[in-house]
Amino acid sequence: MRIFYLVKKEFIEIFRQKELLTLLFIAPIIQIIILGYIVKTDVENIPIEIINLSKSKTSYRIINRIKNTPLFNVKHISYKNRDSINTLKEGNVKAVITFRDSFDKNRAMLKYPEIQILMDGTDSNTSSIAAGYFNGISKKYILTDIEKMDKKLSIKNKTLIRFNPALKSINYMGPGIVALLLTIVSLFLASASIVREKEQQTMDTLLISRLTSIEIYIGKALPIAIIGIINMSFGISVVMIWFKIPIRGNLFILLISAIIFLYAILSYGLLISTIASTKQQALFFSWFSMITFILLSGLFTPTENIPSNLQFLVKINPLSYLIKIIREIFLKGNGIEYFYKDLLCLSFIAILVISISILNFKRFTSK
Amino acid sequence: MKRIKALIIKETHHILRDPTSLLIVFLMPILMIIIYGYCINFDLNNVNAGIIDLSNGENSKKLIKKFMNNRYFTIEDLKEKHSDPLKEGEKLLRSGYLKEIIIIPADFSKKIEKGRKTEVGIILDGSDSNVANLIYQYNELILLDFQDDFQNLNNFLKIKTKVLFNPDVKSSFFFIPGLIAVLLLMITTLLTSLTISREKESGSIELIFISPLKSFEIILGKTIPYIFVSLIVEVLILLFGKILFNIPFRGNMMVLFVFSILYIITGLSLGILISTIASTQEMAMFATLLTTLLPSIMLSGFIFPLDSLHPILKGFSYIVPATHFLKIIRGVVVKGAEIKHFMFEGIILTIFPVVLITISNIKFSKIRERSK
Numbered sequence: 187m188r189i190f191y192l193v194k195k196e197f198i199e200i201f202r203q204k205e206l207l208t209l210l211f212i213a214p215i216i217q218i219i220i221l222g223y224i225v226k227t228d229v230e231n232i233p234i235e236i237i238n239l240s241k242s243k244t245s246y247r248i249i250n251r252i253k254n255t256p257l258f259n260v261k262h263i264s265y266k267n268r269d270s271i272n273t274l275k276e277g278n279v280k281a282v283i284t285f286r287d288s289f290d291k292n293r294a295m296l297k298y299p300e301i302q303i304l305m306d307g308t309d310s311n312t313s314s315i316a317a318g319y320f321n322g323i324s325k326k327y328i329l330t331d332i333e334k335m336d337k338k339l340s341i342k343n344k345t346l347i348r349f350n351p352a353l354k355s356i357n358y359m360g361p362g363i364v365a366l367l368l369t370i371v372s373l374f375l376a377s378a379s380i381v382r383e384k385e386q387q388t389m390d391t392l393l394i395s396r397l398t399s400i401e402i403y404i405g406k407a408l409p410i411a412i413i414g415i416i417n418m419s420f421g422i423s424v425v426m427i428w429f430k431i432p433i434r435g436n437l438f439i440l441l442i443s444a445i446i447f448l449y450a451i452l453s454y455g456l457l458i459s460t461i462a463s464t465k466q467q468a469l470f471f472s473w474f475s476m477i478t479f480i481l482l483s484g485l486f487t488p489t490e491n492i493p494s495n496l497q498f499l500v501k502i503n504p505l506s507y508l509i510k511i512i513r514e515i516f517l518k519g520n521g522i523e524y525f526y527k528d529l530l531c532l533s534f535i536a537i538l539v540i541s542i543s544i545l546n547f548k549r550f551t552s553k
Numbered sequence: 554m555k556r557i558k559a560l561i562i563k564e565t566h567h568i569l570r571d572p573t574s575l576l577i578v579f580l581m582p583i584l585m586i587i588i589y590g591y592c593i594n595f596d597l598n599n600v601n602a603g604i605i606d607l608s609n610g611e612n613s614k615k616l617i618k619k620f621m622n623n624r625y626f627t628i629e630d631l632k633e634k635h636s637d638p639l640k641e642g643e644k645l646l647r648s649g650y651l652k653e654i655i656i657i658p659a660d661f662s663k664k665i666e667k668g669r670k671t672e673v674g675i676i677l678d679g680s681d682s683n684v685a686n687l688i689y690q691y692n693e694l695i696l697l698d699f700q701d702d703f704q705n706l707n708n709f710l711k712i713k714t715k716v717l718f719n720p721d722v723k724s725s726f727f728f729i730p731g732l733i734a735v736l737l738l739m740i741t742t743l744l745t746s747l748t749i750s751r752e753k754e755s756g757s758i759e760l761i762f763i764s765p766l767k768s769f770e771i772i773l774g775k776t777i778p779y780i781f782v783s784l785i786v787e788v789l790i791l792l793f794g795k796i797l798f799n800i801p802f803r804g805n806m807m808v809l810f811v812f813s814i815l816y817i818i819t820g821l822s823l824g825i826l827i828s829t830i831a832s833t834q835e836m837a838m839f840a841t842l843l844t845t846l847l848p849s850i851m852l853s854g855f856i857f858p859l860d861s862l863h864p865i866l867k868g869f870s871y872i873v874p875a876t877h878f879l880k881i882i883r884g885v886v887v888k889g890a891e892i893k894h895f896m897f898e899g900i901i902l903t904i905f906p907v908v909l910i911t912i913s914n915i916k917f918s919k920i921r922e923r924s925k
Contacts, residue, residue, distance in 0.1 A: 203832060203833055203835075203836055205830075205831070205832060205836060206832075206833065206835065206836040206839065209836060209839055209840060209843070210839070213840075213843050214843070217843065217847055220866075220869075230860070230861040231860045231861050232858070232860055232861075233860055259860065271717065274717055274718075274888070275884070275888050275889070275890045275891075275894060276890075276894055277880060277884055277888070277890070277894065280860075302715070303715065304715055304717055305715065305716045305717060306717060306718060306888070307716040307717055307718045307719030307726070308718055308719060308726060308727055308883050308887045308888065309727050309858060310719060310723060310724045310726065310727050312858050313716060313719075315687065315690060317716075318690050318691070318693075318694050319690060321694065321697070322690075322693055322694060322697055325697050325701065326697070342670070342671070342672035342673070344672045344673065344674050344675065345674075345675040345676075345677055345689060345692070346674070346675065346676045346677065347677045347679035347685065348646060348676060348677065348678055348679055348680075349678060349679050349680045350679035350680050350682060350685070351679060354682060355682045355683065357680075357682070358680055358681050358682055358683075370839070370842060374835050374838060374839050374842075375835070378834070378835040385755075463573070464571060464573075464574065465751075465754075465834050465835075466571065466574050466747055466751065466834065467571070467573050467574050467577065469747070469834060469835065469838045470574055470577045470578065470581070470743070471577060473743060473838060473841075473842065474577070474581050474584075474585070476842070477585070477739070477846065478585070478588060478589075480846070481589055481592070481593060482588070482589075482592055482593075486593075486850060486856060487593050487856070488681070488684065490599065491592075491593075492591070492592040493591055493592070496588070496591055496592055499588065499592065513680060514649075517680045518647055518680065520647060520648075524647060524648050
């Protein structure tokens with residue numbers, strides 16, 4: 187029961203920082219809402235400039251089609267030739283599309299213009315999508331023309347989209363961002379907690395008390411775990427209620443996985459806190475680890491893209507497992523048979539980190 | 554001036570006294586650019602697609618070949634391996650191994666021969682909407698290309714596409730300069746965010762309060778020493794970025810350097826503002842992370858193109874410092890753009906620190922007033 191008093195003291199210490207608490211609970215929620223509501227990861231509205239030297243009927247028709255797709259945003263149409271390279275350097279448009287009259291006799295028959303596309307390749311992703319899409323638009327246009335001339339051949343692309351039929355990115359990002367919050371909150375609080383006592387020279391007071399080192403460790407970990415769990419449940423409710431993201435799988439398994447993850451990240455934070463000699467060091471280091479965990483977790487970019495000799499960074503990153511499990515449960519509604527391996531790996535990492543952290547703390551207290 | 558100098562000396566001592574922290578500050582960006590530079594990219598490659606060919610004719614084989622020749626797809630024939638290909642395919646789709654299943658109907662080849670309308674069924678994993686969109690686009694292109702072979706559309710219409718600045722369409726040209734911008738902001742903000750809150754925590758802030766220093770002198774004295782630290786960090790990041798990832802520096806390095814000083818000062822002043830408001834170091838750190846990490850990644854054009862953002866968010870992106878520096882660094886490094894292309898960004902990056910420092914000054918004076 188001695189632990190109880192320590193837990194109480196820790197809570198007082200955390201609650202004393204009122205702004206921190208507000209920040210811990212409110213700011214992340216606002217961020218989820220802002221990001222989730224309006225961030226679309228789909229490429230749209232690519233600003234382009236059109237130079238129409240052809241002025242033929244077909245060129246106007248193709249331009250009309252371009253204007254009507256959400257993918258392009260036609261900023262400017264000119265009928266005189268301009269220095270396209272300089273336009274692209276200025277950076278206000280991403281592509282310049284030029285329509286020229288073609289002098290090829292084969293094509294002249296149908297009066298199709300010759301089209302030249304100049305693309306800014308800086309954003310490789312956007313430019314390849316745009317080029318492909320533009321090709322598609324023009325070819326489809328001709329296909330319908332040919333169909334009118336009674337030379338039909340059409341293959342319909344009948345696509346059925348699973349798991350996220352409306353292709354809403356919030357369904358994919360939202361649940362992941364909750365995991366991110368859990369990481370940020372618990373790692374910060376944990377990495378500051380022991381080193382704070384060191385800096386204030388109150389660690390010795392704790393050590394000469396009758397508490398055993400394990401009790402001190404648990405007393406430090408428990409309040410943060412509680413705050414973390416509350417914070418996460420809060421986040422999950424926002425994701426489920428506000429964004430109406432359905433949870434298709436088992437909520438219970440989700441919570442268990444999150445708690446295992448929480449223990450891993452907590453003891454990692456406490457490990458940092460035990461080793462560091464100033465709060466600044468502890469915070470720098472946890473900041474660095476946190477960003478690495480987040481960026482290499484598959485939250486923003488797919489982990490498959492990481493080169494195979496660096497894949498181990500994903501394998502030792504507990505957050506990557508949690509994000510995978512969360513997505514399996516939320517989006518796909520998969521049962522445990524699909525991700526039991528990830529859960530096992532996560533647990534293994536958790537046990538490893540916890541034991542290292544406790545052993546290290548014991549060594550520190552016995553000095 | 555003399556008083557500021559004294560404070561700068563004190564702050565420099567503070568920085569040098571904790572070599573471990575300083576080492577972390579210098580090593581961190583190098584590690585970060587190496588790890589993230591290799592690991593973060595958006596390229597779509599190795600999309601595993603399962604094919605169930607019920608038609609088994611010449612035309613369907615041609616179509617499959619088209620998919621196989623595309624560098625993004627790795628095709629797996631589900632019919633060959635499993636007795637119940639659809640069920641097995643669904644399972645693989647669910648596990649995330651397959652991203653799509655392409656089903657060619659039994660009458661496909663015959664219908665094509667006769668020139669009649671036909672269709673191809675595709676089951677697509679939509680969980681990552683971005684990836685799903687890309688795969689959908691590629692499917693469309695391949696199907697169009699297939700029809701092309703029968704009708705020689707290229708004879709009718711000629712489309713010449715030329716990609717400027719990055720002819721191989723390498724994503725590292727996009728990501729590495731972006732990463733440099735994001736890292737620089739995060740690190741500079743982090744550096745100063747702890748300075749005042751640390752004094753608050755240890756109580757030594759009282760000593761500064763009762764000194765004859767004016768508030769803005771304190772703010773400046775706390776910021777200036779970190780400009781040097783940040784400059785070293787910046788040179789390290791640029792150097793490693795250039796050496797490791799072969800990013801061409803097409804533009805003038807001086808242009809980049811001038812703007813990056815403005816950008817560094819912006820980051821440092823943001824940190825100072827956070828530090829004046831936050832009462833403890835962990836709170837300052839938390840606020841730093843919230844204001845720099847997610848906005849710099851999601852709202853600056855680092856990953857998601859700004860033009861595709863919702864108009865409200867696009868407006869919001871103007872107050873994210875990384876947005877402007879990103880435009881500059883990508884322009885200078887990849888496109889060889891000149892100083893005249895960045896007048897607007899330059900002005901904004903000058904306004905940022907002035908506004909941030911002024912607000913911190915007001916806040917700081919208030920706190921000082923209250924403690925009297």
